[in-house]
Amino acid sequence: MLKALKMDFYRFFKTKSFYIILAALTASCAIMIWSFYITSTAMTSDMGLDLGESFLELLPHTVDEYFDAFLQGNFLVLFTVIFAVLFCSAEYKNGYIKNIASIVSKRSGLVFSKLICILCAIVIMHIITVLCIIAGCAGIIGITEVQNIRGIVLEVIWGIIMNFSIASVIVMLFMITRKATFPMITGIIYVLMGSSVFSLADLIAEKVFKASDFTVAKYTNMGNMLYFVNSSASSETLIRSGIVAAVFFALSSVVSCILINRKDIR
Amino acid sequence: MDYILTTDSLTKQYKNVKAVDSVNLHVKKGDIYGFIGRNGAGKTTTLKILSGLSHATSGDFCIFGMNSSLMRSRNMFSKIGILIEEPGLYGDMSAYDNLKMKCLCSGIKDKEYISKLLYMVGLGNVGKRHTKTYSMGMKQRLGIAMALVGNPEILILDEPINGLDPQGIAEIRKTLLYLNREQGKTIIISSHILEELSKIATHYGIINNGRLVAELTPDELSAKCESRIVIKIYDVNSAARLLHSINIHKFNIADQNTIHIYEHIEDSSQINMALCKADVFVSSLWIEQAGLEEFFFNMTGGADNA
Numbered sequence: 001m002l003k004a005l006k007m008d009f010y011r012f013f014k015t016k017s018f019y020i021i022l023a024a025l026t027a028s029c030a031i032m033i034w035s036f037y038i039t040s041t042a043m044t045s046d047m048g049l050d051l052g053e054s055f056l057e058l059l060p061h062t063v064d065e066y067f068d069a070f071l072q073g074n075f076l077v078l079f080t081v082i083f084a085v086l087f088c089s090a091e092y093k094n095g096y097i098k099n100i101a102s103i104v105s106k107r108s109g110l111v112f113s114k115l116i117c118i119l120c121a122i123v124i125m126h127i128i129t130v131l132c133i134i135a136g137c138a139g140i141i142g143i144t145e146v147q148n149i150r151g152i153v154l155e156v157i158w159g160i161i162m163n164f165s166i167a168s169v170i171v172m173l174f175m176i177t178r179k180a181t182f183p184m185i186t187g188i189i190y191v192l193m194g195s196s197v198f199s200l201a202d203l204i205a206e207k208v209f210k211a212s213d214f215t216v217a218k219y220t221n222m223g224n225m226l227y228f229v230n231s232s233a234s235s236e237t238l239i240r241s242g243i244v245a246a247v248f249f250a251l252s253s254v255v256s257c258i259l260i261n262r263k264d265i266r
Numbered sequence: 267m268d269y270i271l272t273t274d275s276l277t278k279q280y281k282n283v284k285a286v287d288s289v290n291l292h293v294k295k296g297d298i299y300g301f302i303g304r305n306g307a308g309k310t311t312t313l314k315i316l317s318g319l320s321h322a323t324s325g326d327f328c329i330f331g332m333n334s335s336l337m338r339s340r341n342m343f344s345k346i347g348i349l350i351e352e353p354g355l356y357g358d359m360s361a362y363d364n365l366k367m368k369c370l371c372s373g374i375k376d377k378e379y380i381s382k383l384l385y386m387v388g389l390g391n392v393g394k395r396h397t398k399t400y401s402m403g404m405k406q407r408l409g410i411a412m413a414l415v416g417n418p419e420i421l422i423l424d425e426p427i428n429g430l431d432p433q434g435i436a437e438i439r440k441t442l443l444y445l446n447r448e449q450g451k452t453i454i455i456s457s458h459i460l461e462e463l464s465k466i467a468t469h470y471g472i473i474n475n476g477r478l479v480a481e482l483t484p485d486e487l488s489a490k491c492e493s494r495i496v497i498k499i500y501d502v503n504s505a506a507r508l509l510h511s512i513n514i515h516k517f518n519i520a521d522q523n524t525i526h527i528y529e530h531i532e533d534s535s536q537i538n539m540a541l542c543k544a545d546v547f548v549s550s551l552w553i554e555q556a557g558l559e560e561f562f563f564n565m566t567g568g569a570d571n572a
Contacts, residue, residue: 007371095354100371102318102343264320
């Protein structure tokens, strides 16, 4: 696996898509900060925009609130999904997999090497996000105040864990279909329409199993990521989401390994 | 026999279709084994199984004296270089980077190794260029270089000269002959260009509809490709009657102006004289040997299938 990992890391740093994603991430941070700044400026100045005092209070005022707002926008998980699909599918798309599939001692190593590279990408994306938010807040609107450092640290750590778990599911979907389109579309729809998906799942659970207080989102990695993991999450929530992420990661990794070993390389 | 690769009733079934049906190949060390078959005959599927990319539905193969399970557990597939269908390359990376990645995956650390490989296949001066700018011939040569990473004992090349111009074909032929003769590599090569294959192959395997229909050496092939007298003539019926009258029965009428005679090859001038005396006008007459292509057509059910 170490040899496969070296190969994938070599590709990781040579691949353009990762740098494009980092550029898009940086731009997203800048645009979010700028849009909040424009909104708050419009409300506090004489430009005539009046959405009420309560709306003004909802806008972020500190660096950690800006970071929290960015994560709630699901940009990171969206970029994670895109990168995971692009990184996994490249060697199947151009046929490079034929050069390496038979020379590795165990093909499972190819799955884990990809997952480790994706984990690195997720860590780098989180670090870039934190730096961009800090730099953006200081540079664009002059905010340097951080109220909840613990919240940011926890959110980063849990963000990495949850994103990694989601990426492992995306890798599994790719291993099932061997096509980039299905996991890409599924992942993006899941991220963008997660609330509708979970509301529907809750409704089905209520109608079929008569489980009125059951929340499907609590027991899925994406659900925890979208609704429960934030800077003010309780320890109980963090532990539950960590366990859910670990279970999803373990299951999808096992399935991916079985598939890469059993399925023919085409 | 000292076989480096054999298969035992190798079969691959996709739902109701048998892509490979009880194939028994025999490849000796140092051979250039020409694997011949029309599109969809099962060549690529067989080669994919032998290179560890696909699993056989039933049957097994033995390479280096080991069966498929042992090959997998001992990681012996790394001793087989493969180029299946078109070369798998990252277009936005250089040839050097593509080779570097395979070297990393194979555990090769020698810094000069990649340069040597690139020079061996004639890409020494363009190794830093993105492979998407390469011509088809350059890509095929890079594909062979990829297959050579790790110094494999066996090379499995599926249609390596497809889409190449005559010069490209000649370059690949030269490279393959060098690898076989100078480095002792056993090469299994499939191709549609049969006459080209006949210039390098030391053994042939012919596959049709998933079944191996013949396995033979060039000498055996020559023996099977009978010599014949070809007569171009205006009146084939009169000529046929005359041939029977002079006791020549082993001939066939190829078309309305052509007769192929398969006996008394050395008496072609007497046959010509006999036809002229009987006022059967002969426009031309020559002796020829049926080529690999014709033999292949006969074995696989005619030219329509090719």
